[in-house]
Amino acid sequence: MNVTIIGAGSIGLLAAAKLALNGHEISVVCRRKHQADEIKKGIIYINRNKSQRIDVRVSDHLSPEHTDLLIVAVKSNHIPSVVAMIKNVYQGSKLPDLLFIQNGMGHLSSIDLLAHNVLVGVVEHGARKINESTVEHTGSGVVRISTYAGVPNRVTALSSEDFPIFYENDWYAMLAKKLVINCAINPLSSIYHVLNGELLHNARFYSLMREIVKETCGVLQLEFERSWNDVQLVCRRTSANTSSMLADVTAGRVTEIDAITGYILKEAEACGKHVPFSRFVYDSVKGLEMVTR
Numbered sequence: 001m002n003v004t005i006i007g008a009g010s011i012g013l014l015a016a017a018k019l020a021l022n023g024h025e026i027s028v029v030c031r032r033k034h035q036a037d038e039i040k041k042g043i044i045y046i047n048r049n050k051s052q053r054i055d056v057r058v059s060d061h062l063s064p065e066h067t068d069l070l071i072v073a074v075k076s077n078h079i080p081s082v083v084a085m086i087k088n089v090y091q092g093s094k095l096p097d098l099l100f101i102q103n104g105m106g107h108l109s110s111i112d113l114l115a116h117n118v119l120v121g122v123v124e125h126g127a128r129k130i131n132e133s134t135v136e137h138t139g140s141g142v143v144r145i146s147t148y149a150g151v152p153n154r155v156t157a158l159s160s161e162d163f164p165i166f167y168e169n170d171w172y173a174m175l176a177k178k179l180v181i182n183c184a185i186n187p188l189s190s191i192y193h194v195l196n197g198e199l200l201h202n203a204r205f206y207s208l209m210r211e212i213v214k215e216t217c218g219v220l221q222l223e224f225e226r227s228w229n230d231v232q233l234v235c236r237r238t239s240a241n242t243s244s245m246l247a248d249v250t251a252g253r254v255t256e257i258d259a260i261t262g263y264i265l266k267e268a269e270a271c272g273k274h275v276p277f278s279r280f281v282y283d284s285v286k287g288l289e290m291v292t293r
Contacts (some may be wrong), residue, residue, distance in 0.1 A: 001024050001025070001068040001069060001155070001157055001158060002024070002025045002027075002066065002067045002068045002069075003019055003024050003025065003026050003027070003067065003068060003069045003070075003071060003158070004026075004027045004028075004029060004062075004067040004069070004070050004071070004096075005026065005027070005028050005029065005071045005073055006029045006062065006070065006071065006072050006073060006074060006082060007029075007030070007072065007073035007074035007075075007078075007082075008028050008029075008030035008035055008039060008058075008073075008132075009073065009074070009075065009129055010127040010128055010129040010135055010244075011073050011101060011123055011125075011127055012028065012030075012071075012073035012074075013028075013043055013045075013127070013129060013133070013134075013135035014045075014123075014125060014127040014135050014137060015071060015073060015101075015123075016028050016043055016054075016056050017043045017045035017052075017054050017056075017135060018045075018160075018162070018163040019158060019163070020043075020054045020055070020056050021045070021052070021054060022158075022160045022162075022163060024158065025057075026056040026057065027056065027057040027058070027059065027065075027067065028043075028056050028057070028058045028059075029058075029059055029060070029061065029062050030058065030059075030060060031060065032060060033060045034132065035060075035132040035133070036058045036059060036060040038131075038132040038133040039056065039058040039132065039133045040058050041053075041133065042054055042055050042056075042133065043055075043056060043133055043134070043135065044130075044133055044134040044135070045134075045135060045137065046130070046134065046135070046136040046137065047136070047137040062085055062086070062089045063089065064089050064090050064093040066096075067096050068096060068097070068153075068155075069096060069097050069098075069099060069153075069155055069158075070086070070095075070096045070097070070098050070099070071098075071099045071101065072086075072098065072099065072100045072101070072102075073101055074102075075102070075103075075254075075256055076102040076103060076104050076106055076107045076256045076258070076259035076260075077254050077256065077258065077259065079100070079102065079107040079110045079111070080110045083110045083111065083113055083114060086098075086114070087113070087114070095114075095116050095117075097116075097117045097118075097119065097152040097153055097155070098114065098116060098117065098118045098119065098152070099118075099119040099120070099121055099145060099152075099155070100118065100119070100120050100121065100148075101120075101121040101122070101123050101143070102256075102259065103178070103182050103186070103244065103256050103259060103260055104179060104182060104256055104258075104259030104260040104262075104263055105175050105176070105179055105259065105263045106256075106258055106259030106260070106262055106263040107259055108120075108148075111148065111149070112149075114149075115149070115150075116149065116150055117149065117150035117151060117152035117153075118147075118148045118149040118150060118152065119145045119146065119147055119148060119152050119155070120145070120146055120148045120171050120174075120175060121143055121144060121145040121146070122143070122144050122174060122175065122178040123141070123143050124141030124142050124143070124144070125137065125139060125140060125141040125142075125143070126138035126139025126140075126141070126238060126241055128242075138241060139237065139238060139241065140162075142164045142165070142166055143163070143164070143165045143166070144165075144166050144167075144168050144174055145165060145166070145167055145168065146167065146168040146169065146170065146171035146174050146175075147171065148171050154167050176220045176222060177222070177227070177230065179216070179220065179260065179263070179264075180213060180216045180217060180220065180222060180227045180230070180231060181230060181231050181234050182256075182260045183212055183213075183216045183260055183261055183264060183278070184199075184209050184212050184213050184216070184231045185199060185209070185231065185234065185235060185238075185243055186243045186244065186245035186246075186255075186256070186257075186260060187212075187245065187257060187260070187261055187281035187282070187284070187285050188205055188208060188209055188212070188281060189242075189243040189245065189246045190243065190245040190246045190248075190249045190255065190285055190288065191281060191284045191285065191288070192205060193246065193249075193250075194246075195239065195240055195241060195242060196234075196235050196238045196239055196240075196241050196242075196243060197235060197236070197238075197239025197240060199235055200232060200235045200236065200239070208277065209231065210228065211277045212277045212278060212281065213227055213228050213231055215264070215268075215273075215275040215276075215277055215278050216264055216275075216278065218273060218275075219264050219267050219268045219271065219273055219275065220264075220267070244256070245257065245260075245285070249285070249288050249289070249292055250292075252292045252293050253293075254289060254293070255285055255288075255289060257282060257285040257286060257289075261278050261281055261282040261285070262282060264278050265278060265279065265282055
């Protein structure tokens with residue numbers, strides 16, 4: 001398949017590398033010309049201390065050339081501008097099927113503006129961007145996708161043994177399950193500047209995380225025990241990992257707290273639920289953004 005990936009962060013680079021290794025024609029679109037120039041030399045993919053250089057096409061702007069699938073791999077706070085760019089570039093041209101792979105659910109209102117064949121997905125791989133063109137695969141997992149709007153192709157042709165892609169029938173259940181995990185792990189790891197596993201080992205952090213999961217499940221109408229088990233499992237599997245939100249705070253970047261906990265606060269307000277723990281972590285992360293930027 002011909003696949004265009006917008007965004008060259010850790011997940012964008014990982015997806016580009018894995019799909020190119022499996023024989024697909026990959027084009028990467030990134031914002032900065034400097035990064036595009038580095039990627040033109042090849043993506044360096046590192047897995048288990050072995051590295052490979054992978055050639056892909058790259059540009060610092062999106063063009064309306066034919067592609068079978070457009071994967072949007074930018075952070076959620078960039079989605080409104082990316083959606084506007086897509087609409088502008090493809091006006092008068094046939095818009096390809098779209099796949100959005102963001103944390104949280106705050107980006108959905110922007111996706112609604114496209115009124116096209118749209119898939120949403122969650123990435124359960126661990127990845128760390130080392131420099132502009134190098135990505136380390138820190139944990140293998142799966143990619144789950146589901147139809148959000150229209151009648152897109154299920155893109156099962158992209159799935160492979162070492163980069164499996166599973167189709168889910170219920171997009172809301174898929175995103176909500178991942179959202180609980182993000183709400184539990186990302187803010188606390190960022191506030192207390194700890195690796196994911198410390199949230200299980202420190203009794204105080206563990207208690208806070210459990211309360212956040214309770215609140216989130218109440219808002220999203222999910223079963224608490226199942227969700228709590230999922231959160232603990234992810235914490236164990238990624239115990240040595242730095243969450244993406246902690247990486248953003250450390251680097252002085254805007255986090256995805258608005259799309260994650262911010263979404264829960266809006267939904268809680270709409271249904272009249274009191275979520276003090278979620279409010280605490282939201283305000284704390286927003287405060288850290290003000291200090292570190």
